[in-house]
Amino acid sequence: MLPFATEFPVKQSNNKAAFAAEVFAWLRGMRHSQILAASSERELDGENVFLTAKGGEELRMRELRRGDDWDAIGFRHDMPDEQGRIWRTEAVLKRSLEQSGDDVVRLRTQCLAARPGAVLQSPKKPYLIKGLLKGSWGGIDGQIEVCDEPLWLEDSAEDLDLAEAIISGTGSQWLPIVYISAIGFEEWRLSENEIEKLAYDLGGVAHVVVEPSRTFSFKLRDVSDGKNIYGAR
Structure with missing residues (x-):
C-alpha cells in the first residue's frame, strides 16, 4: 500500500519546542490516542524521547545537533488498531543552512500490517499539516x-x-x-x-x-x- 508523503518549506524557527508543541497538539486531538495522558513535560523535553501507552501506541522523538545548536527534529508515532494494522506517521523539521532560507518539513504516513491477513488501507493526509498551516508555518x-x-x-x-x-x-x-x-x-x-x-x-x-x-x-x-x-x- 502506497504511503502518503509530502514536503514543503516552512518559516524559519529558532525554537525547536514550537514544532514539538504542534506535534503534541495533534496527538491530543487524535481520537483514541493515550500517549500523552500520563506524560509530564519533563519526559517530553530532551534529545531522545520514547513513550509508550496501552495497546502498543508509541511515540519516538529525536533531535539532531550541529555543534551547540539543533539542526533537525523529528518524530515517529505508531498507532495500532483492532484490525491488526499500525498507522505510522513520521515527520522531520530540517533547519535551513542559509540565514535567509526557509526550513523544510517532511511528512509521511503509512498503513502497515501488524499481523498476517491484515487489510491495509491508503492513509489520509495527517491533520498535523493542517495544524502547521493554521499556525502560519507555511514558507515560500x-x-x-x-x-x-x-x-x-x-x-x-x-x-x-x-x-x-x-x-x-x-x-x-x-x-x-x-x-x-x-x-x-x-x-x-x-x-x-x-x-x-x-x-x-x-x-x-x-x-x-x-x-x-x-x-x-x-x-x-x-x-x-x-x-x-x-x-x-
Whole structure:
C-alpha cells in the first residue's frame, strides 16, 4: 500500500519546542490516542524521547545537533488498531543552512500490517499539516506561499509574470501547482466554493492558482509564446 508523503518549506524557527508543541497538539486531538495522558513535560523535553501507552501506541522523538545548536527534529508515532494494522506517521523539521532560507518539513504516513491477513488501507493526509498551516508555518515555495487557500491572480503585470513562471514550470520548487483557467471574467468550470475546498483539501500537498479571466489567458499565451511545461502550443 502506497504511503502518503509530502514536503514543503516552512518559516524559519529558532525554537525547536514550537514544532514539538504542534506535534503534541495533534496527538491530543487524535481520537483514541493515550500517549500523552500520563506524560509530564519533563519526559517530553530532551534529545531522545520514547513513550509508550496501552495497546502498543508509541511515540519516538529525536533531535539532531550541529555543534551547540539543533539542526533537525523529528518524530515517529505508531498507532495500532483492532484490525491488526499500525498507522505510522513520521515527520522531520530540517533547519535551513542559509540565514535567509526557509526550513523544510517532511511528512509521511503509512498503513502497515501488524499481523498476517491484515487489510491495509491508503492513509489520509495527517491533520498535523493542517495544524502547521493554521499556525502560519507555511514558507515560500518558489514564488508561492504554502497555505490552504487558493491564490487568486489579478489582471496585473506582476501576476502575469507569475503565471508565466507557473506555465514554464519554474513557479515552485517543492509542491505541484493546480492551475485553474478561466472561461470568462471571474468564471471557471468550478464554483468559487469548490475552488476554495480544493485548496483547503490540498493544503501542504499542492498549490491552487486561479486566473482572473479569459482575457488574462490570452495575455499569458502571448507572453509565453503559446508554450507550456507539456511542450504544447
